[in-house]
Amino acid sequence: MFQVDLKGRKSIYEQVVDNLRDLILSGALREDEKLPSVRELSKSLTVNPNTVQKAYRELERQQYVYTVAGLGTFVEKAADRPQDAELRRAGVELLRRGVRELRLCGMENTEIRGVFRALLLENASKGKS
Amino acid sequence: MFQVDLKGRKSIYEQVVDNLRDLILSGALREDEKLPSVRELSKSLTVNPNTVQKAYRELERQQYVYTVAGLGTFVEKAADRPQDAELRRAGVELLRRGVRELRLCGMENTEIRGVFRALLLENASKGKS
DNA sequence: ACAGCGTACTATCACTCATAGTACACTAAG
């Protein structure tokens, strides 16, 4: 399904959250589709079940998934996800910080704009991160 | 000089590093200008001297400052800073992640470009973060 | 009844951050 990086700065459960969220947003996991069970995914990733459960709890808190007792965890309908706006704000914030960083390097608006245009084209056809 | 946020996700010494680095890059601290002493800044920020020293050591490692034994810590000359390229790569990476995030929200290139243009103008005249 | 599911709880270990305190070598000023 995906991999986790033990030696990264991001914690494991954060990586699980981000990866699953991306799979949901990209449509790789469809609405009402069942996610792997906690124990199943924990074996697949070779991590502790508690770690996966922590990730699932967070995804449920953010309303990307919903849970049916005794059945499993499923992808929430896009219509019931009011927090896409929050994700959008996060994206804009990343752009803002990037612009600020490049400005500190002494780059002018025209240069920054050039870098940005290249980025847009670069990622246009790519589905990977 | 600046403030630290105790309740943020970033550690204190990282905040000190980032703040001082920004002051140097923006020119608020000029070349060969003396930084506050470890004990002085630690009192000013109400943090432990060891925390400030850790930040200074990191800034020296990144060659933003240099140290003269018994005298103090000073701003490195811009010509002796080969790692601006690294900062630039970090900025570009932020932009890339921002674009990716906004794409996951379902935004098209034209929309993303619109947000970006607004950002460029918004920060154009601002000196604050 | 049984297997599989999410959930809850306690306990432990490791790591990082921040703190406290002490000590040393250096420099400039008196």
Next chain:
DNA sequence: CTTAGTGTACTATGAGTGATAGTACGCTGT
């Protein structure tokens, strides 16, 4: 030389977080 101020080094401690292990409970579908 003495003193104050500087960076630096070191040990120790407490708090917090992340990850782990193990156990247990209630739910669902077969």
